[in-house]
Each structure stands twice: as C-alpha cells, then as structure tokens.
Amino acid sequence: xxxxxxxxxxxxxxxxxxxxxxxxxxxxxxxxxxxxxxxxxxxxxxxxxxxxxxxxxxxxxxxxxxxxxxxxxxxxxxxxxxxxxxxxxxxxxxxxxxxxxxxxxxxxxxxxxxxxxxxxxxxxxxxxxxxxxxxxxxxxxxxxxxxxxxxxxxxxxxxxxxxxxxxxxxxxxxxxxxxxxxxxxxxxxxxxxxxxxxxxxxxxxxxxxxxxxxxxxxxxxxxxxxxxxxxxxxxxxxxxxxxxxxxxxxxxxxxxxxxxxxxxxxxxxxxxxxxxxxxxxxxxxxxxxxxxxxxxxxxxxxxxxxxxxxxxxxxxxxxxxxxxxxxxxxxxxxxxxxxxxxxxxxxxxxxxxxxxxxxxxxxxxxxxxxxxxxxxxxxxxxxxxxxxxxxxxxxxxxxxxxxxxxxxxxxxxxxxxxxxxxxxxxxxxxxxxxxxxxxxxxxxxxxxxxxxxxxxxxxxxxxxxxxxxxxxxxxxxxxxxxxxxxxxxxxxxxxxxxxxxxxxxxxxxxxxxxxxxxxxxxxxxxxxxxxxxxxxxxxxxxxxxxxxxxxxxxxxxxxxxxxxxxxxxxxxxxxxxxxxxxxxxxxxxxxxxxxxxxxxxxxxxxxxxxxxxxxxxxxxxxxxxxxxxxxxxxxxxxxxxxxxxxxxxxxxxxxxxxxxxxxxxxxxxxxxxxxxxxxxxxxxxxxxxxxxxxxxxxxxxxxxxxxxxxxxxxxxxxxxxxxxxxxxxxxxxxxxxxxxxxxxxxxxxxxxxxxxxxxxxxxxxxxxxxxxxxxxxxxxxxxxxxxxxxxxxxxxxxxxxxxx
Amino acid sequence: xxxxxxxxxxxxxxxxxxxxxxxxxxxxxxxxxxxxxxxxxxxxxxxxxxxxxxxxxxxxxxxxxxxxxxxxxxxxxxxxxxxxxxxxxxxxxxxxxxxxxxxxxxxxxxxxxxxxxxxxxxxxxxxxxxxxxxxxxxxxx
Numbered sequence: 001x002x003x004x005x006x007x008x009x010x011x012x013x014x015x016x017x018x019x020x021x022x023x024x025x026x027x028x029x030x031x032x033x034x035x036x037x038x039x040x041x042x043x044x045x046x047x048x049x050x051x052x053x054x055x056x057x058x059x060x061x062x063x064x065x066x067x068x069x070x071x072x073x074x075x076x077x078x079x080x081x082x083x084x085x086x087x088x089x090x091x092x093x094x095x096x097x098x099x100x101x102x103x104x105x106x107x108x109x110x111x112x113x114x115x116x117x118x119x120x121x122x123x124x125x126x127x128x129x130x131x132x133x134x135x136x137x138x139x140x141x142x143x144x145x146x147x148x149x150x151x152x153x154x155x156x157x158x159x160x161x162x163x164x165x166x167x168x169x170x171x172x173x174x175x176x177x178x179x180x181x182x183x184x185x186x187x188x189x190x191x192x193x194x195x196x197x198x199x200x201x202x203x204x205x206x207x208x209x210x211x212x213x214x215x216x217x218x219x220x221x222x223x224x225x226x227x228x229x230x231x232x233x234x235x236x237x238x239x240x241x242x243x244x245x246x247x248x249x250x251x252x253x254x255x256x257x258x259x260x261x262x263x264x265x266x267x268x269x270x271x272x273x274x275x276x277x278x279x280x281x282x283x284x285x286x287x288x289x290x291x292x293x294x295x296x297x298x299x300x301x302x303x304x305x306x307x308x309x310x311x312x313x314x315x316x317x318x319x320x321x322x323x324x325x326x327x328x329x330x331x332x333x334x335x336x337x338x339x340x341x342x343x344x345x346x347x348x349x350x351x352x353x354x355x356x357x358x359x360x361x362x363x364x365x366x367x368x369x370x371x372x373x374x375x376x377x378x379x380x381x382x383x384x385x386x387x388x389x390x391x392x393x394x395x396x397x398x399x400x401x402x403x404x405x406x407x408x409x410x411x412x413x414x415x416x417x418x419x420x421x422x423x424x425x426x427x428x429x430x431x432x433x434x435x436x437x438x439x440x441x442x443x444x445x446x447x448x449x450x451x452x453x454x455x456x457x458x459x460x461x462x463x464x465x466x467x468x469x470x471x472x473x474x475x476x477x478x479x480x481x482x483x484x485x486x487x488x489x490x491x492x493x494x495x496x497x498x499x500x501x502x503x504x505x506x507x508x509x510x511x512x513x514x515x516x517x518x519x520x521x522x523x524x525x526x527x528x529x530x531x532x533x534x535x536x537x538x539x540x541x542x543x544x545x546x547x548x549x550x551x552x553x554x555x556x557x558x559x560x561x562x563x564x565x566x567x568x569x570x571x572x573x574x575x576x577x578x579x580x581x582x583x584x585x586x587x588x589x590x591x592x593x594x595x596x597x598x599x600x601x602x603x604x605x606x607x608x609x610x611x612x613x614x615x616x617x618x619x620x621x622x623x624x625x626x627x628x629x630x631x632x633x634x635x636x637x638x639x640x641x642x643x644x645x646x647x648x649x650x651x652x653x654x655x656x657x658x659x660x661x662x663x664x665x666x667x668x669x670x671x672x673x674x675x676x677x678x679x680x681x682x683x684x685x686x687x688x689x690x691x692x693x694x695x696x697x698x699x700x701x702x703x704x705x706x707x708x709x710x711x712x713x714x715x716x717x718x719x720x721x722x723x724x725x726x727x728x729x730x731x732x733x734x735x736x737x738x739x740x741x742x743x744x745x746x747x748x749x750x751x752x753x754x755x756x757x758x759x760x761x762x763x764x765x766x767x768x769x770x771x772x773x774x775x776x777x778x779x780x781x782x783x784x785x786x787x788x789x790x791x792x793x794x795x796x797x798x799x800x801x802x803x804x
Numbered sequence: 805x806x807x808x809x810x811x812x813x814x815x816x817x818x819x820x821x822x823x824x825x826x827x828x829x830x831x832x833x834x835x836x837x838x839x840x841x842x843x844x845x846x847x848x849x850x851x852x853x854x855x856x857x858x859x860x861x862x863x864x865x866x867x868x869x870x871x872x873x874x875x876x877x878x879x880x881x882x883x884x885x886x887x888x889x890x891x892x893x894x895x896x897x898x899x900x901x902x903x904x905x906x907x908x909x910x911x912x913x914x915x916x917x918x919x920x921x922x923x924x925x926x927x928x929x930x931x932x933x934x935x936x937x938x939x940x941x942x943x944x945x
Contacts, residue, residue, distance in 0.1 A: 773921075
C-alpha cells in the first residue's frame with residue numbers, strides 16, 4: 001500500500017521541490033536529483049513483482065467524498081504493474097538521456113517540474129481504482145503533456161501542437177467522464193473492482209452501449225486512434241526526450257490501458273469487439289501508410305507510433321471475444337490475442353524508446369532530422385547505427401528481436417478469427433488478416449527507410465553552418481543501449497516476461513478465467529511452419545521489393561484520398577469556430593457599460609417575468625407586516641428623491657454625492673431595522689467605492705449633457721421601469737409565499753454550536769465557511785484581474801511578441 | 805499638482821492609527837458582536853487609502869514596504885490553510901474549533917481557528933482593495 005501511495009505522490013512532491021532545489025543544483029545536477037525518483041519507484045515496484053505473480057493484488061481505499069461515492073482508492077494488480085514499470089523504468093532512462101540532451105541554457109528546472117508532474121499523473125491513472133480519481137489524473141496527464149509539448153513556447157509550431165493535443169485529448173476525456181457517470185447511474189459505484197463484479201447488471205442496462213462508446217472515445221483520443229491521431233505528429237514539437245517518454249512509452253498508452261482495464265466490464269459484446277478491433281486495424285493501416293511518405297524522421301516515428309498503437313488496440317478487440325465464447329479451446333485462442341497485445345506493448349516501449357533517442361542523437365549531433373539530408377552515417381556513428389538497426393528491425397518484426405515474437409502472435413490472433421463462429425460473425429472478419437498483413441508491409445518499408453536512408457548511401461554535402469558528424473558522447477548513448485539490449489534479451493527469454501509480468505496482467509484482464517491453464521501461452525522463438533511464418537516471409541519479400549522500387553510508386557501519395565489530411569478539417573474547424581465566436585462576441589460586446597446593464601436587466605426581466613407569469617400565483621400577504629414608522633418613511637423618501645435626482649445631475653460630483661446619499665440612507669435603514677453588521681458593511685463599502693469612483697474620474701472625458709434620441713430614452717425607461725416592477729413584485733411575493741419552512745430556526749442554536757454570539761458571522765465563518773472561502777478566492781482572482789488589466793493596458797503598443 | 809494640505813497630513817498621521825485600531829477591533833469583535841473579517845479588512849484598507857490620498861505613493865511605499873498583492877495572496881492562503889488543517893486532524897474540511905484560554909493580561913479569552921480564517925478574509929480584502937486602488941491611481945501618473 002505504501003509503495004502505491006509513494007508511486008503516486010512522490011513525483012508530485014518532487015515536482016514541487018524542483019523549483020526550489022534548482023537554485024542550489026544548477027545545470028545538469030538537477031537531473032541527477034530527478035532521476036532518483038523514478039529509479040527508486042522502479043525498484044520498489046520491482047520488489048512486488050514476485051508476490052503479484054503469486055496472485056496478490058494491493059487495494060487501498062481512503063474516503064475522500066464519501067457522500068458522492070468518490071474514494072481515493074488505489075489498486076495495484078498485474079495490469080497496473082506493467083504500466084507502472086514502464087512509466088518508472090522508461091522514465092529513469094529518459095531522465096538520464098535528457099541530462100545530456102538538453103543544453104544548460106534551457107529552462108531545465110521547468111522541464112523537470114513538468115516531467116515529474118506528468119509521471120505522477122500517469123502513475124495516478126494506472127494505479128487508481130476509482131473512476132473519478134482516474135479521470136482527475138487522466139486530465140492531469142493532458143495538462144502536463146500540454147506543458148511539455150509547449151516547452152519551447154516561443155515557437156509557433158510548439159504552441160500549435162500543444163493546443164491541438166490538449167483540445168483533442170481533453171475533449172475525449174470529458175466524453176469519457178460522461179461515460180463514467182453513466183456507469184455510476186447503472187451501478188451506483190465508481191470503484192472499478194466493484195464495477196467488474198457487476199458486469200451482468202451493466203450489460204443488461206440500456207445505457208450499456210452509450211457508456212461503452214463514450215469510454216472508448218476517451219481511450220481513442222488519448223491513444224491517437226484514427227481519426228483522432230492527428231495530434232500525435234504535431235506533439236513531436238516537444239523536446240525529443242519528452243517525445244520518447246510521452247508519445248512512445250506512456251501517455252498514448254493510457255488509452256490502451258483504459259481499453260484493457262474495461263475489457264472485463266464491456267467485453268463479450270459485439271459492439272465492443274467491432275469498434276475496438278476495426279478502429280485499431282484502420283489506425284494501423286492509415287498510420288503505416290502515412291509513415292512511409294514522411295521525410296522528417298521524428299514525424300515518421302510519430303506515424304509509426306500511431307500505427308503500432310492501432311495494432312495493440314486491434315489485438316485487445318479480438319481478445320475481448322474470449323468473454324463471448326464457451327469452449328475452452330476458443331477461449332485460449334482469443335486470450336492469446338490479449339496476451340500478444342500486452343507483450344507487444346512492452347516490446348513497443350523498448351524499441352520505440354530506443355528509436356526516439358536515436359533520432360534525438362542525430363538531431364543533436366547533425367542539427368537535422370530530414371532524411372534527405374542524412375546518409376552514410378553507419379561508419380561515422382557505429383553505436384547509434386547499431387541501436388537504430390536493432391530498433392527498426394524489431395519494429396519491422398524480424399528475428400532475432402522481440403518485435404518478431406509479438407508480430408507472429410499478432411498474425412496468429414488475426415488468423416484465429418476464422419475459427420470464431422460466435423457473435424453472428426460475418427465474412428468481414430476474414431478481411432482482418434489481409435489488412436493486418438498490408439499494414440505490416442508498410443511497417444516493414446518505413447523501418448527500412450529509417451535504417452538504409454539514414455545510415456547508408458552517400459553522405460550529403462554539409463549545409464552551411466552544419467557541424468561535421470561524429471559519434472554521440474557515451475552518456476547520451478547509455479539509455480538507448482539499455483533499451484536496445486532489452487530488445488534482444490526479450491527475444492531470447494520471452495517466457496520470463498510471460499510468467500512474471502504478463503501472467504498477473506492477464507489475470508487482471510480476465511478475472512473470469514483466473515487460474516485457467518493456457519492464459520499465459522508459452523512463447524516459442526520457432527513456432528513451426530504455419531501460416532504466420534509464411535505471412536512473415538511474404539511480407540519480407542513484398543516489403544523488400546516495394547522498398548527497392550519506392551521512388552517509382554511514391555507518386556501515388558500525391559493523388560486521391562491519401563492527399564486529404566484530417567489536419568485540414570481540424571484547422572478549418574478551429575478557424576470557423578473562432579470566426580463565429582468573434583462575430584457573436586462583437587455583436588454584444590459594445591464596450592459600453594450602459595448596454596451591458598441593459599442586457600443584464602433584460603435577461604433578469606425575462607427570467608423573472610416569465611417565471612412569475614408561468615406560476616400565475618400572485619398572492620400578496622400584508623397581514624404580518626409591521627406598520628411603517630414615520631422615520632422609516634422619511635429615509636425612504638430621501639432615497640427616492642436622491643435616486644431620481646441622479647438622473648438630472650448636472651455634474652459628476654453631484655451624481656456621486658447623490659449616489660452616496662442613497663448608499664448611506666440604506667445603511668441608516670439597516671440601523672433602524674437592527675442589522676448592525678449590514679449597516680457597517682454598507683457604510684465601509686460605500687466609502688471605499690466613492691473613493692474608487694473619484695479615482696476613475698481621471699479617465700472619463702468631459703462631462704457633457706447627453707442628447708439621446710427619444711426612442712433610446714423610451715427604451716431605457718421601459719427597461720428601468722420593468723426591472724423595478726419585477727423586483728418589487730418578487731419582494732412582495734416572498735412575503736406571501738412560503739413553500740419551505742423558515743430556516744432561521746436552525747440558527748437559533750448557532751451560538752451554542754459555533755461558539756459565537758454574532759449569528760451573521762457564525763454563518764459566514766462556520767456554517768457556510770466554504771462559501772466564504774470561495775468568495776475570498778474569487779475576490780482575490782478578480783483583484784488580480786483588475787490589476788493586470790490596468791497594467792497591461794499601459795504596456796499596450798510596446799509588446800507584440802504574441803503576434804509574431 | 806501641488807497642494808497645501810498640511811492640516812490633512814497632520815490629522816492623517818494620527819487618524820491613520822485610530823482607523824487601524826478600529827479595524828482590528830472590529831475584526832476581533834466579529835464573532836460575538838458586529839464586525840468580522842470582511843468589515844475589518846475594509847476598514848483597514850480605508851486607512852491605507854486615506855494614507856495614499858494624502859501622501860504620494862512613493863512616500864507611503866517607503867513607510868509600508870510590502871506588496872499588497874502578496875498580502876492578498878497570504879490572506880487566501882490562510883483562509884484555505886485553516887480549512888486544510890482540519891483534514892490533518894481527520895475532521896471534515898473547514899471545521900473550526902475554539903479553546904478558552906486564560907491569558908495573563910486579557911483574562912479568560914476565546915481562542916479559535918475561526919480567527920485565523922477571518923484574518924485570512926481580512927487580509928485578502930485589504931490586499932485586493934489597496935491593489936485595485938493603487939493600480940488605478942498609479943496609472944494616472
């Protein structure tokens with residue numbers, strides 16, 4: 001339990017400390033402080049692996065808002081463990097890499113603060129058991145990744161990419177929240193483990209399909225599935241260590257996590273299977289086809305990430321079929337798909353992390369990521385080349401690298417669909433292996449592009465100011481070397497991973513079949529002459545041929561549907577929305593306070609007037625009213641005179657004095673009616689606002705008698721009279737109506753409960769302290785707003801950096 | 805513009821402290837009789853407003869070398885902080901407690917977390933009001 005809490009909160013605590021520590025640990029040294037956090041957590045989590053593989057899981061609950069069913073509950077099981085290990089493990093390597101990648105002139109402190117925030121949020125997502133807590137962390141990952149992508153915020157492209165990722169993932173997240181709330185209305189609980197136990201109840205409800213689709217929308221936007229993938233390539237504007245971390249190892253996998261986590265709840269339904277697997281396959285194909293045409297290595301990797309995520313997603317879709325079948329042979333067939341998904345998840349993190357770091361090294365050493373300006377680096381940068389070779393060949397699915405194993409399992413899972421005779425499966429699913437195969441060919445092609453176009457061939461003539469190429473410093477190479485070695489190691493010892501890491505995760509995804517043999521299949525490096533191996537041979541042959549003749553058929557990217565990018569829709573949508581918003585805003589934002597008051601009054605009259613007319617119950621009860629004394633009458637007469645006189649004031653001072661008369665008369669009225677607190681407040685507020693008024697005099701133009709058109713005067717007069725009548729009617733009606741019993745009885749005991757004799761203050765400070773606290777907060781924010789508006793207005797014209 | 809306001813300045817020197825004392829008195833009286841954080845804060849800020857009106861901003865800045873934005877921030881922090889404190893003791897957010905303490909000079913006095921909360925309110929009001937008025941009046945020059 002303590003490990004889990006530490007895992008969630010330690011990164012946040014460290015993130016808060018970094019800005020302070022940064023003053024003492026300048027430059028690179030701050031990185032060495034930061035790296036201890038993920039490393040420590042990784043070791044802590046690793047210690048729990050044996051007990052998890054024995055079937056243990058760690059649930060911890062702390063009541064947070066018990067009345068709403070929101071508890072801060074954490075749950076560490078096999079599935080969370082995979083992700084937590086990836087987040088902390090890859091996180092340590094990324095921090096190590098970033099220490100040497102980032103120049104000391106960068107805002108390193110800010111960078112690590114964001115990175116730690118992101119790490120904590122991500123760990124929170126995978127470790128929380130309560131849907132609301134999960135949602136909070138989920139959106140926190142969106143916000144912290146926004147900060148990370150926009151790290152170089154002076155670049156327009158970075159800001160654009162950050163905004164895009166934020167808009168898309170947060171929108172998806174909000175839909176997901178609606179889905180969560182639907183699940184709550186069905187079951188009355190937010191706790192995942194309870195939800196899994198109630199899956200029959202959920203499946204029988206009419207909200208089942210909407211809730212499922214909404215949750216999937218959250219997962220798809222986060223995991224960059226088609227057509228929401230458009231944010232991922234733009235997110236590559238972030239510094240490369242961030243790209244390696246967020247967009248290959250962690251953030252985009254949150255969607256995968258969500259789908260895997262909700263599989264026990266939603267799986268077994270045809271909609272879930274079709275949506276998840278079709279979107280996944282489509283994403284895989286679209287991503288890989290688009291990756292081939294990229295010339296920027298980082299953009300290529302971005303599209304390849306999109307494609308690989310689609311592949312994992314489609315596998316999870318097939319894996320869900322196990323819930324719908326009853327024969328144990330079929331169950332074993334389909335659970336193998338989920339196994340392949342989780343296995344590939346780990347493999348992808350290793351090789352994609354290594355590849356991103358390689359691209360970062362190239363960028364760092366040569367100052368360019370453009371394939372056309374790269375070439376012949378194999379002999380100049382041998383270590384980088386080796387890592388790139390391992391990573392790419394693993395991604396292409398070649399032996400002896402871990403990608404080969406998971407790709408074979410992928411083909412096997414796709415082929416297993418033909419044996420499925422459930423869910424009224426139509427012949428469409430027979431297309432699945434074909435699509436998967438075509439996608440894999442394109443994957444193969446772009447992997448070859450990475451290796452051969454970058455590291456072989458002619459060295460292009462250096463650009464002006466380009467540094468001569470040489471091998472990267474060894475410190476920068478450590479992290480990719482570790483990841484590259486893992487790629488090879490996993491190929492030779494895959495079953496170690498299977499028993500200790502993947503097994504518990506499979507139990508978490510399939511709680512129904514827990515303990516079933518065959519849930520964790522034995523991975524064989526050589527699995528016999530079957531269809532998958534022939535598919536692999538076929539794709540290698542086709543891939544090599546297509547790669548050789550790439551320049552002859554590359555022209556097809558210029559025609560047809562491959563041209564229209566979804567980006568255009570996104571941009572057009574944004575521009576259109578902005579334009580409409582500005583038209584609407586300009587229509588009512590006239591800049592004249594008088595108009596705004598008129599709008600407010602009109603809305604007020606409309607709401608109150610329609611409400612009153614709707615009720616049709618005009619009961620005026622004057623029987624309980626106290627008689628009006630002569631002195632009260634005098635005060636009210638003074639007030640009426642002064643308010644009418646304001647209209648005819650000939651100078652500003654006179655108007656303000658008259659306004660003051662009105663205010664102080666109200667204060668006197670409060671005194672008469674024995675409300676000293678209100679009277680005091682009124683007097684002080686009146687005094688301070690009068691001072692404010694006087695200060696504002698400096699800004700106002702000369703006082704001129706106004707000549708307004710008759711229609712304008714009539715309009716204003718009507719609004720004024722109507723709002724006066726509305727207020728009066730409401731005030732009189734309140735006397736006559738009492739739907740609810742009076743609450744004043746409750747406060748008779750206030751002095752005993754709250755220990756204060758002044759009932760007004762006990763209400764403000766004790767009974768409704770939350771209101772007061774928030775009002776103070778609002779006041780503070782409003783004050784800062786006024787202050788910065790006044791200050792910014794003065795600076796206007798001097799600073800146009802935003803428009804650049 | 806140059807004005808001869810010796811009388812006002814001399815009066816202010818004394819009145820300023822009277823207003824401040826009155827503000828504190830109002831603030832402390834809050835729990836049992838009229839007063840409280842909001843009113844106390846407003847009265848305190850009116851003292852400062854008077855000071856700024858009578859003397860120029862530079863002079864007052866030399867006398868009161870603190871940033872009123874920070875005063876407001878401190879106020880918010882106090883108000884939220886006392887609320888959070890109750891969580892540490894396992895009570896719901898914003899639970900207030902009072903103790904009766906026998907103090908040497910004041911005799912039996914009621915001490916409560918309520919006062920800290922109200923102090924937060926008062927400081928926020930003071931900070932915000934002075935910040936706004938200063939913001940506008942500084943802009944004039």
